Amino acid sequence: MTDAVPDAxxxxxxxxxxxxxAVLLDGFHALKHALRFGAEVPVAVTxxxxxxxxLADELAPDVRERLAALLTEVPHATYASLVPxxxxxxxxxxAVRPSRAANLRALSRTPRTAPVVVLDQPRNLGNAGAVxxxxxxxxxxxxxxxxxxxPWHPTVVRGGAGLHFATAVERLDAGELPPGPVxxxxxxxxxxxxxxxxxxxxxxxxxxxxxxxxxxxxRADHLLSLPMRPQVSSYNLATSVAMTLYHWSATGGGPxxx
Ligand SMILES: C[S@@+](CC[C@H](N)C(=O)[O-])C[C@H]1O[C@@H](n2cnc3c(N)ncnc32)[C@H](O)[C@@H]1O
Numbered sequence: 001m002t003d004a005v006p007d008a009x010x011x012x013x014x015x016x017x018x019x020x021x022a023v024l025l026d027g028f029h030a031l032k033h034a035l036r037f038g039a040e041v042p043v044a045v046t047x048x049x050x051x052x053x054x055l056a057d058e059l060a061p062d063v064r065e066r067l068a069a070l071l072t073e074v075p076h077a078t079y080a081s082l083v084p085x086x087x088x089x090x091x092x093x094x095a096v097r098p099s100r101a102a103n104l105r106a107l108s109r110t111p112r113t114a115p116v117v118v119l120d121q122p123r124n125l126g127n128a129g130a131v132x133x134x135x136x137x138x139x140x141x142x143x144x145x146x147x148x149x150x151p152w153h154p155t156v157v158r159g160g161a162g163l164h165f166a167t168a169v170e171r172l173d174a175g176e177l178p179p180g181p182v183x184x185x186x187x188x189x190x191x192x193x194x195x196x197x198x199x200x201x202x203x204x205x206x207x208x209x210x211x212x213x214x215x216x217x218x219r220a221d222h223l224l225s226l227p228m229r230p231q232v233s234s235y236n237l238a239t240s241v242a243m244t245l246y247h248w249s250a251t252g253g254g255p256x257x258x
Pocket of ligand 1: 184185186187188204205206207208209210211212224225226227228233234235236237240
């Protein structure tokens with residue numbers, strides 16, 4: 001064992017002992033995304049450094065040098081002991097969670113060039129992760145959750161593929177939503193296709209089980225529906241967010257490929 005291995009493991013244990021601020025990046029792609037979007041990553045380990053750097057050469061040459069500097073190879077069993085379930089890429093890292101104050105500043109900044117997505121009392125950790133990945137892809141300002149689900153829960157971070165660092169993710173009370181007109185999505189609303197969503201929109205989606213809460217309904221300036229044929233009750237939460245962000249981008253907003 002070189003000194004690098006005990007040093008990395010000491011750093012890992014120190015960070016992991018503060019779970020409120022350490023974010024597990026599980027797998028090569030999560031680490032790649034986190035680095036691309038400016039995460040502070042004090043420690044990264046791998047069971048196979050050569051394979052990880054070969055992946056970087058192939059898929060992420062932009063962060064290859066940073067990965068080479070960061071990744072410490074540890075015995076595979078050691079790597080496996082640090083994660084809940086070994087990832088096929090045998091890569092894991094710990095990042096520092098962005099401060100709530102910085103996220104709140106990003107969410108409240110005006111004028112805004114891209115919507116904020118609000119998940120009103122979501123229940124499903126996988127849905128929340130998928131929505132954060134969507135928000136990152138469309139360049140949304142952030143994702144706010146209300147209710148008890150922690151949007152930085154390790155399962156949500158896994159579903160978000162390291163993209164929590166590409167958008168501002170925070171939990172807020174329904175009474176503290178960021179500024180901007182609230183467009184709440186509900187099957188009983190006006191057809192979304194006739195509406196242009198402004199860049200400063202707050203796009204609110206209800207919970208998987210019971211839809212929009214009374215508090216968010218009361219804040220809504222507009223109620224919008226996604227096209228859906230009769231007898232279908234509703235769409236999945238994350239697919240609803242995908243359609244709505246796509247509609248925003250297709251009517252003038254969103255990222256433009258260069
Ligand atoms: C699974 S649905 C909720 C279903 C729930 N049983 C209800 O009573 O609304 C989760 C969220 O996705 C959005 N959604 C799903 N289908 C929709 C549709 N056809 N039009 C607008 N929003 C929809 C809404 O925001 C909804 O609250």
